[in-house]
Amino acid sequence: MNLPSFILKNALRNKRRALLSVLSVAMSLFLLVTLQVALRELTNPINDEGSSLRIIVRNKVSLAQPLPARQLQTLDRIPGIVAVTPFSFYGGLYKGDEKFTSFAQFAIDPQRALPLISDAKGVTKEQLDAWSADRTSCILGKMTADRYGLKVGDRMQFTGQIYPCDLELKIAGIYYGTADDRNLMFHQKYLDELLGNPGTVGTWWLLAASIAEAPLVTDRINKTFANTSAEVRAESERAFVLGFVSMWANIKTLIGGISIVVVFALILVTVSTMSMAIRERFRELAILKAIGFKRRELFVLILAESFGLAMFGALIGAGGAWVLFNNINIQKMTSGMFLMFEVTPQMLGLAFAVAALLGLLSAVLPMINVARISVVQGLKTLD
C-alpha cells in the first residue's frame, strides 16, 4: 500500500460521512456561486463597446419627467453625434392581464434609430422597410417573441400604465443578437398621435461617433441645455444603468452581506464535521506516530484527505453551478428577470479558494491537538 491509496482508503472508509461532507461543501459553494452570479447580474450592467458609445439624455429633474420634442433640432446640430432618436419608455402591460411590465416597449423613430440598433440581427431589409412605413407596427426581441409564441404578422395589445393610452401593434420583424433581446420598438409618431401630439418625448437616445468622442458629446449636450426650461442629464448607457443600480440603495449591500453570512455559516458547520472525522482517529494517529511517522508526514496525510474532500465538493458545487447555469434557460425560468446568469472564472476561482481554505482549516484544527498530545495519551483516547 502506498501513500495515496492509504489516504484514499482513509477518506472513504466511512462512505456515508465522506458523501455528506462532500455534499455539504458542494451545497455551500453552489450557493456561493449562485449568489455571486445573481449579484453580478443585478449590479453590473452589460459592458460592451456599444454601451459606452450609446448615450441617453433624460430630464434633469428625473427620468419620469418628459423632454420637449423641440430639443431634437438643437441635438442635430451638436457635433460628434452619428444618430439621435426619441426614446420613450411606454411601460405597458401586455394583453392587460399581467401584473407588472415584463419587457420594455420603447417608442422611437425607426429611420433615425437604425444606426443605434445595427447589432440587431434577424430582421430583413423588407421587414425594416415595412416597419418604417407602417406606424402601427413594431419590431420585437426574440426572447419575448419566444416566450409568448409570437411570430411576424401577429398583433399585440398593451394597456398603458404611464401614458394614458392603450396600444395595438403589429409585429413587423423579430430581432436577436443585441445586449437585451426582450425589448419592443415602435413608432414615437404613433404614440404622439394617440396622445394628441403633446410635443414631448421620454428621453433621447443617441450614438456618439467614437468612444473618445462620447464623453465630450455628453458634456456638450449638458452644457447646451443648461439654464433652459428643460435642463438635461446626458450619460452613457452604461452610466445610466449604473444609476439605476445605485437606486437599489441599502438592499444591495444587505444582500451582499447576507451572502457572506450564508457562506460563513455553511463553512463553519462543514469545518466542524470534517475535523470531527479526524478527531475520532486520534488513536490511530498515535499508532502511526508510535511506528515512526513524523508529525509532518501525519499532517500531510490528514491535510490531503480533508483537502481532497473539500476540492471534490467544490468540483460538484461550483462546477455543478457552472454546468447548470450554462445549460438551463435562465430567461425562461425567471420570466426574463435574469438574462445571462453567467458564471465567471473569478467566481469559480473564489469557490475553489474557499474550498482550499475549508480543507486547510478542517485539517489544521485537529492537527494542533495531534501534535500536542503524546503517543501514550493518544493511544488511551477512546474515540
Place this chain on the structure above:
Amino acid sequence: MALPLNYSLRNALVRWRSTIATVLGIALVVFVFVLLQSLAAGIEKSSSNTGDPRNIMVVRKGSTAESASLISRQTLTEIRYFEEIARNENGEPIISADVLVLASLPRRDGSGEANVLLRGVTARGLELRPQVKISEGRWFEAGKREIVVSAKLAKRFANFDIGQSFKTGSATFTVVGWLEGGGSAFDSECWLDADECLSTFERDMYSSFLIQPSDEGAGEKLIARIEADRRFKLKAEKEVEYYRKQTMTAAPIKWLGGFLAVMMSVGAVFAAMNTMYAAVGARTREIGTLRVLGFRRRSVVAALLLEGGLLALVGGVLGCAIAFYWNGYTTATMGMETFSEIVFEFRVTPKLVVEGLVFAFIVGLIGTLFPAIRAARLPVILALKSI
C-alpha cells in the same frame, strides 16, 4: 420508559465543539431567513399603515401607482360637485387633487442620486391625511417655494436640513419643515403646494384625487359612479385598499429569503446528519447498554431526536435574537411601484419568530432522524461488543 431529558442534554454538551458549530450554523440559517422576511414585513407594514379607511383614492385606470397616473383639470371640475362628496363648514367639497413628481436628488453621503417622490398637495390634502404631522419646523406656505420633507428622507438626502435649499425643475425650494408619517408610506415623500408643483414641473395634469365621501354608503356609490363613467377612465377605490396593494417591492425579497432558507437548510441538514451519525457511532456501546437495561427502541430514537431538535431550537432562538437586533432599524430601497426611494423598518414580527423556530426545529429533526433510526436498529449484542 422514556430516557430522561438530562441524557439528551448532557450528550450534546459532551461534544461541545460540534455542538457549538451546529448551533451557530443553524442560528445563521434562521437569522438570514428572519432578517429577509422582516424586511418584506417592514415594506408591507408601511403600506398597510397608510391611509384613512373612509377616504377614496382615484387614479387613472391602468396605472398601478399614483405617481404614474395623469388626470386632467377638466375631470376635477366634473367630479368636484358630485353629491356623494362631503363638504366642509365653508361648503367646499373635501377633495384633494394631488400632483406627484419624481425628482432625482443627490444623496447625503455623495453616493449618487436617487428618485424622491414629491407630492404637490392642497389644504384639503393635509386635512385628509391626519396621519402626517410636522415633527420639526412648520408647514410650507403657498407661493413661497417652500417644501416640507420627510424626516426619514432627510437623513438620506443632501440639502434636506431645515433652512437648506435645493434646485429641481425650474425652481429652488427651501426646506421649512420635516414631516413624520408615523411609519406610513408618507414617510417616503416630500410635500409642497400643488399649484406650485404644477408650474415648476410644467405639468398640466393632476396625478390623483383623494376624496372624503359624506358617509359609508356614499363612498360605495361614489366608487361605483366613477368606475362606471366611461368618460373618465378612472379607477376609484378605498385609500387603504390602494396602499395595501403597493407591496410589489416585498415580493422578490420574500422569494430570496425563502430560497436562501431552503438552500442553506439543505446544507445544514447534511452537516447535522454527519454530526449525529458520528455521535451515534461513538455511543454504539452505550446505546447497546441502554437497550439491555430495557429502554425501548422508540425511547432511544426519541432521546436522540430530542437531542437534535433541542440543539436546533437553541440555534433558532439565537438566530432570531441576532435578527431582532435589527428590529426597527430604518433602511431604504427603490420602490417598484413609485420608482422612488422608499423608507421602511425591519419588522421582526412574532409570526416570523415562530416561523424561524419551527423551521430550525424541523432542520434539527430531519438531521437527526436517520442517525437515530440507525441507532435503534443496532443489534444489541453487536452494539455491546463494539469498542
